[in-house]
Amino acid sequence: xxxxxxxxxxxxxxxxxxxxxxxxxxxxxxxxxxxxxxxxxxxxxxxxxxxxxxxxxxxxxxxxxxxxxxxxxxxxxxxxxxxxxxxxxxxxxxxxxxxxxxxxxxxxxxxxxxxxxxxxxxxxxxxxxxxxxxxxxxxxxxxxxxxxxxxxxxxxxxxxxxxxxxxxxxxxxxxxxxxxxxxxxxxxxx
Amino acid sequence: xxxxxxxxxxxxxxxxxxxxxxxxxxxxxxxxxxxxxxxxxxxxxxxxxxxxxxxxxxxxxxxxxxxxxxxxxxxxxxxxxxxxxxxxxxxxxxxxxxxxxxxxxxxxxxxxxxxxxxxxxxxxxxxxxxxxxxxxxxxxxxxxxxxxxxxxxxxxxxxxxxxxxxxxxxxxxxxxxxxxxxxxxxxxxxxxxxxxxxxxxxxxxxxxxxxxxxxxxxxxxxxxxxxxxxxxxxxxxxxxxxxxxxxxxxxxxxxxxxxxxxxxxxxxxxxxxxxxxxxxxxxxxxxxxxxxxxxxxxxxxxxxxxxxxxxxxxxxxxxxxxxxxxxxxxxxxxxxxxxxxxxxxxxxxxxxxxxxxxxxxxxxxxxxxxxxxxxxxxxxxxxxxxxxxxxxxxxxxxxxxxxxxxxxxxxxxxxxxxxxxxxx
Numbered sequence: 001x002x003x004x005x006x007x008x009x010x011x012x013x014x015x016x017x018x019x020x021x022x023x024x025x026x027x028x029x030x031x032x033x034x035x036x037x038x039x040x041x042x043x044x045x046x047x048x049x050x051x052x053x054x055x056x057x058x059x060x061x062x063x064x065x066x067x068x069x070x071x072x073x074x075x076x077x078x079x080x081x082x083x084x085x086x087x088x089x090x091x092x093x094x095x096x097x098x099x100x101x102x103x104x105x106x107x108x109x110x111x112x113x114x115x116x117x118x119x120x121x122x123x124x125x126x127x128x129x130x131x132x133x134x135x136x137x138x139x140x141x142x143x144x145x146x147x148x149x150x151x152x153x154x155x156x157x158x159x160x161x162x163x164x165x166x167x168x169x170x171x172x173x174x175x176x177x178x179x180x181x182x183x184x185x186x187x188x189x190x
Numbered sequence: 191x192x193x194x195x196x197x198x199x200x201x202x203x204x205x206x207x208x209x210x211x212x213x214x215x216x217x218x219x220x221x222x223x224x225x226x227x228x229x230x231x232x233x234x235x236x237x238x239x240x241x242x243x244x245x246x247x248x249x250x251x252x253x254x255x256x257x258x259x260x261x262x263x264x265x266x267x268x269x270x271x272x273x274x275x276x277x278x279x280x281x282x283x284x285x286x287x288x289x290x291x292x293x294x295x296x297x298x299x300x301x302x303x304x305x306x307x308x309x310x311x312x313x314x315x316x317x318x319x320x321x322x323x324x325x326x327x328x329x330x331x332x333x334x335x336x337x338x339x340x341x342x343x344x345x346x347x348x349x350x351x352x353x354x355x356x357x358x359x360x361x362x363x364x365x366x367x368x369x370x371x372x373x374x375x376x377x378x379x380x381x382x383x384x385x386x387x388x389x390x391x392x393x394x395x396x397x398x399x400x401x402x403x404x405x406x407x408x409x410x411x412x413x414x415x416x417x418x419x420x421x422x423x424x425x426x427x428x429x430x431x432x433x434x435x436x437x438x439x440x441x442x443x444x445x446x447x448x449x450x451x452x453x454x455x456x457x458x459x460x461x462x463x464x465x466x467x468x469x470x471x472x473x474x475x476x477x478x479x480x481x482x483x484x485x486x487x488x489x490x491x492x493x494x495x496x497x498x499x500x501x502x503x504x505x506x507x508x509x510x511x512x513x514x515x516x517x518x519x520x521x522x523x524x525x526x527x528x529x530x531x532x533x534x535x536x537x538x539x540x541x542x543x544x545x546x547x548x549x550x551x552x553x554x555x556x557x558x559x560x561x562x563x564x565x566x567x568x569x570x571x572x573x574x575x576x577x578x579x580x581x582x583x584x585x586x587x588x589x590x591x592x593x594x595x596x597x598x599x600x601x602x603x604x605x606x607x608x609x610x611x612x613x614x
Contacts, residue, residue, distance in 0.1 A: 119511040119512070122283075147283065147287060150510070184271070
């Protein structure tokens with residue numbers, strides 16, 4: 001992994017704090033717009049310890065362990081120790097998850113296939129690049145230091161990196177090669 | 191009821207029967223393969239040493255097996271994904287890699303034990319294993335590498351019929367059926383270490399981690415979805431019933447032939463091939479041949495299924511192409527794993543005077559650790575409403591499963607401890 005890049009896994013479960021610096025929950029997932037070049041984070045799914053209102057509406061009673069999707073504008077800063085939100089708990093803006101691509105749910109560990117539907121390998125890690133408060137998708141990693149990718153996969157990744165003029169790490173599929181995300185699998189241009 | 195309605199219902203029943211016959215396969219095959227060389231040995235020794243006194247253990251095993259396999263069937267038909275894939279997606283690469291490592295090792299040891307059973311059964315028919323094992327290993331390899339799933343499944347279903355050999359052997363041994371009936375439902379518990387070890391081993395050998403992965407993968411490979419859930423449940427129940435009945439018949443056969451016959455050294459029986467050879471003077475040479483034929487077929491059957499399930503599981507976990515309907519170039523990891531398992535096991539067994547005890551004991555211990563862990567994963571997955579929707583576990587089923595799981599942890603802990611104790 002190159003300098004300035006982070007693993008999605010390192011952000012998941014990171015503490016989330018509100019405008020008053022109170023711990024309110026942890027990061028559950030991140031929604032990305034795959035059509036943007038490069039794909040950018042649009043929403044953050046936060047696992048709240050509790051809440052008594054959703055989108056300004058007061059609930060009949062407080063609920064515990066709830067996951068809410070919040071627009072990225074709600075994110076004030078991403079720090080190594082926590083992600084900071086703009087508003088005070090529980091006055092957060094919320095967003096619908098309908099039609100959204102969630103990296104943990106839909107991408108990480110999921111099956112990659114080529115355009116003909118042949119299985120390639122699973123997504124072993126998702127590589128992101130923070131720039132200020134924004135978060136961009138760099139690519140999909142195949143293999144780990146202790147788990148090398150197969151030779152066929154190495155060839156495919158090498159070809160893709162040359163096609164999209166990427167230097168450096170050899171085991172990261174550039175985001176441009178992601179054709180679409182179907183239910184349960186990612187279609188990769190090989 | 192009007193005649194037309196009666197006819198309509200009869201037609202529906204026939205249609206349902208046809209669908210059931212089409213769905214039939216994964217549940218029956220996995221349960222029949224479960225009665226492999228290790229299983230036959232355990233049942234033979236149980237019958238020879240304790241008569242019908244361990245039959246009740248298999249009644250409990252049947253309930254546990256049916257409950258766990260119901261989870262497998264539901265996960266497979268509802269998600270359309272194999273168990274390894276689901277574990278990977280939920281529990282990360284690191285956890286999956288650890289589980290796969292343990293599974294590969296235990297499956298390899300089980301495959302070796304089945305090739306050893308194959309060699310022993312060949313000796314019963316005076317066939318030298320060194321000459322017979324290579325062509326047999328090649329035959330099972332060829333069947334999968336050159337076949338399609340439908341053809342392979344048909345062959346396996348036909349091979350399941352060989353278990354009839356145990357029905358005939360049991361009858362030829364002349365058991366006291368009224369005593370058999372009583373022992374099935376009335377537990378006769380002994381506090382002898384050897385009895386307890388055998389009771390635990392009977393459960394441990396009947397419910398193995400590999401079968402959960404194999405059954406779910408073959409459900410997915412066969413394209414069975416939630417609409418076929420009821421039929422696949424039936425298929426599984428039929429399989430569980432026959433597997434447990436075959437296990438019981440082996441116990442009954444050896445009990446009648448050795449335990450209840452004065453002067454026969456019941457404690458001298460330590461393996462399935464000894465049981466088969468010992469049957470000849472008591473129940474006749476045909477009973478002995480049938481028993482030996484059963485051991486031969488079961489070992490051969492398991493020796494082809496275990497490498498297959500390992501190949502499926504590993505490929506699913508890491509996302510490689512995993513189907514027997516594709517040629518080698520499209521699924522190299524699948525065929526390589528399958529081939530290495532068969533060739534490696536066959537070669538290991540053919541080494542003269544090799545001691546396989548360590549690998550067997552280690553595999554049994556790992557199996558014992560792995561099974562409750564896998565069932566825990568399955569339980570978490572089956573409770574995930576996002577994954578299972580309306581098919582997620584209901585509270586009553588969860589209670590039943592949690593009790594079973596606690597029992598499994600206890601039993602497997604006992605089995606691990608027992609592998610380090612002298613069994614007497």
